[in-house]
Amino acid sequence: MALSFIDGNEAIARAAVRAGCRFFSGYPITPATTIYQQMLKLLPPLKGVCLQGEDEIASIGFCLGASMAGLKAMTATSGPGISLYSEQISFALSGEIPLVIVDVQRLGPSTGSATKGADGDIQFLRWGSSGGLPVVVLAPVDVRDCYILTMHAFNLAEQYRCPVFIASNKEIGMTRESIEIDSLDTPDLLTRKYCPEDQPYLPFQVPPGTMIPPFLPIGGSRLVRQTSSTHDPEGYITADTDIIGQVIERLDKKLVTNVDTFTFFEFDSDPDAETLLLVYGVTARAAKTAVEQMRKGGKAISLLILKTLYPVPEDFIKQCINEVKRVVVVEMNLGQYVREIERLAESQHVSHFGKMDGELISPELIQQVIAL
């Protein structure tokens, strides 16, 4: 048993390497830079590659190339950089390229405040790519989550051949905590499925009963075509609307219909509660304290901490909110994830509290909001 006193960024780096990540690239940006610095320490001894781009467009481009060649790849940035990633996020979606993207969110919009946290990019991560197809967004609460969710992120990227986001926050990324890595409940590692040697390879052909095409690396012994344009199973660009429609539908369904298998959460339910407090990210820590204090004061309240934000685990959320009459969503933005809850709620009253001023939301403030 050994304790590590590390921050969220270091936890992400360590978990990435353990998950088999052997390629990292990035561009200097506060508060994500220390992920680069950690990867630079960890990757070269393992014969991995850690590369600095001349900008964010280059950095994510390196990752896409490396992933297409078969390596598990990761990049990390913050608001201004994630904006420049946008085109290549849709490239990864269309080309089904596994990739883990860490967004250590800082206060926006734009350059905002480099050293202040926020959860202002949540909807951007979901919708910030052309075409609007689903992506996976995981939101850690603390350093421990940074470690565990990063390992899951690599598994999901490999399993579903898609970009997976870790929606961290400056407050998690740059705060040190003690964690015991050996005792964490980490998943077994998954690797993308390769096309067997004895079978013909069509780059986007999906075997019957599955939704993910097997992979072969660009530059391997067999010819591989890769494109971000609308394509048929063979990887040729096509204008056939039937084929285009089928591929797009599959890209949507492969994640949305499977979200129940990767819905990460903490649900602390009180059967007497009429109110459910729903939070994610660093705000969950204040929420836990607030709930504890309210319960001490004799108030019944339930708490749902969501860690899989996208695709929205709709059935699971409905199940949780059906237990109560009122849902209070608290988040470090002016109302982003609450939109998902509003559309899922039936008879429940949904209220929201959010702020973006660079300060964490305190337990006291959460209690005041719930008392309203």
Add this chain to the structure above:
Amino acid sequence: MDRLKIIKKNIMEKKTTILNLTEEEFVHSGNRACSGCGLSIIYRMGLKALGKNTILVVPPSCLTVLQGLYPVASTKLPCVNVTFASTGAAATGVRGAMKALKKENVNVVAWAGDGGTGDIGIQALSGACERGEDIIYICYDNEAYMNTGVQRSGTTPQGVLTTTTPIKGKLQEKKDVPAIIAAHGIGYVATASAAYPLDFYDKVKKAMTISGPRYIHVHTPCPPGWSFDTRFTIKVGKLAVKSGLFDLYEIEDGEFQLTGESKRLVGKEKPPVTDYFNSQGRFKSLDAELVKKVQERVDAKWAKY
């Protein structure tokens, strides 16, 4: 005596000296730059030269830190802070608006670091140069991303230790950004050094007399990033020039000529590059072979002058 001679010669050549430099200031004292910051020197001198009819366009960089947070903001001129990649483009827009509003005699001045100029910003700058935009672009080259904690940039010299080249130092050679800009065939390209602030001042003044894109690349020592004592900023900057590593020159309408201290060095014996390397911590992992190679490159370059 030598120094007096130089001052007299400068006066004869109508160069700016400490005696005739304008007293007007456009930078408040007490800004947020680090002690010994080379950028502080050239920012003050550059704005003195540009004067009040100036609009600054500045991307994320140490300069945005130096410019400061209210109430310690340091610049007495209008300044737009733009995105990292867009300096040349945003300056283009400002100039376009000035034209549309018929505001003449306004200096539109982009002022960016080496990463913002030679890496992420080079596309927008190249576009502005190719279009012939009427802007002055000043790059202060402190040879790494200092604002985010000393990461290597395209203009970091070979062998330099940064937080992203921590063992052997940077493997690649310094990107020659002024040469790239000069290849656009614009009317004025110059290099300068924070250690020779009056030379920089005169180059800005000269740039103001020319229209179209003008580019000035300023070597800017950085005590924390280069690892030297804050009192040695000028000494280190001068050593880069005197050892022949960083040359002061102008390219006017395609005509190259050395200027100032570099011009005086032609045909003279220069201190070895090791004098410069030894003055800073960032070169401490240089091996003898690379030092020799750099010295040979410098000698070969100077053989052509």
